Amino acid sequence: MKLSVIVTLKKEVLDPQGKVIQQTIGNMGIKNVSNIRQGKYFELEINEKNYEMAKSKAEDICKRLLANLVIEDFKIINN
Amino acid sequence: MRSSVVIFPGSNCDKDIAVALEKFNFKNLMVWHNETTLPKSDLVVLPGGFSYGDYLRTGCIAAKSNIINGVIEFAKKGGLVLGICNGFQILIETGLLPGVLIRNKNLNFLCKNVYLKITNNKNNFLSKFNKEIIKLHIAHNEGNYYVDERNLKTLEDDNLIAFKYCDKKGNIAEENNPNGSIKNIAGIFNKKQNILGMMPHPERMIDKYLSGEDGKLFFNNIFSKHA
Known part of the structure; x- marks a missing residue:
């Protein structure tokens, strides 16, 4: 089973990379773009037939490895 | 000869290259990335470093800075542009050079001396080189050059590869x-061969008491016009 994981910084945490990207978009002359946040995207191939089992495995991986829960949130997506 | 070195936030080889250029009789000016016009120059250098902290992709934010339009214009008119390390990454992000520089294959930051074979000396950068194999220093995390097959064929057919990594004797092999x-490529030219992007740092090899002098050859030979 293939799952995707998106890890993003928590809303209240400053994202300097997102800020610089936003500034650059402004410098490129593109207007009305705000609140850019940069995150990470992962694809996981999990050998479980049952979605719930796969999801719980992915959750465990996220909590213990892919995300730092002090500053980051994660979202698991079923493809 | 007049040169300009562009400084981006996070550039850290700007001073080194300025010292090298002045040592070899360039009248050099430093240019801040926020400027919109380049001073009159014969050579523009984008130095090594970590512009914008390598945010998003290496060189990508710098490639959108104010001064870059001036650099592109200068290059399109045939002016000589040299990108070293992060400067090479920036040139690629501007689209002036093809391909991409991705993470080193072994995932290590590399900081060492390497041997290079000069594979094209019929241009205004390397024409008076009297050596085929030189030793320069590399220091990078994203120096793994990749280009699709079509562009690689153009690079090879048009002789646009400047340097390849090799051993002391000039053998170009995977080890x-x-x-x-790809193909041990360490530096490339654009089609007109007035833009050179390279990962190695010639500015770190200009003094025999400190490191070596193969970089001296490099700076002495820029503008020795190819007949």
């Missing part, structure tokens, strides 16, 4: 490839 670059 002499420090970062996984």
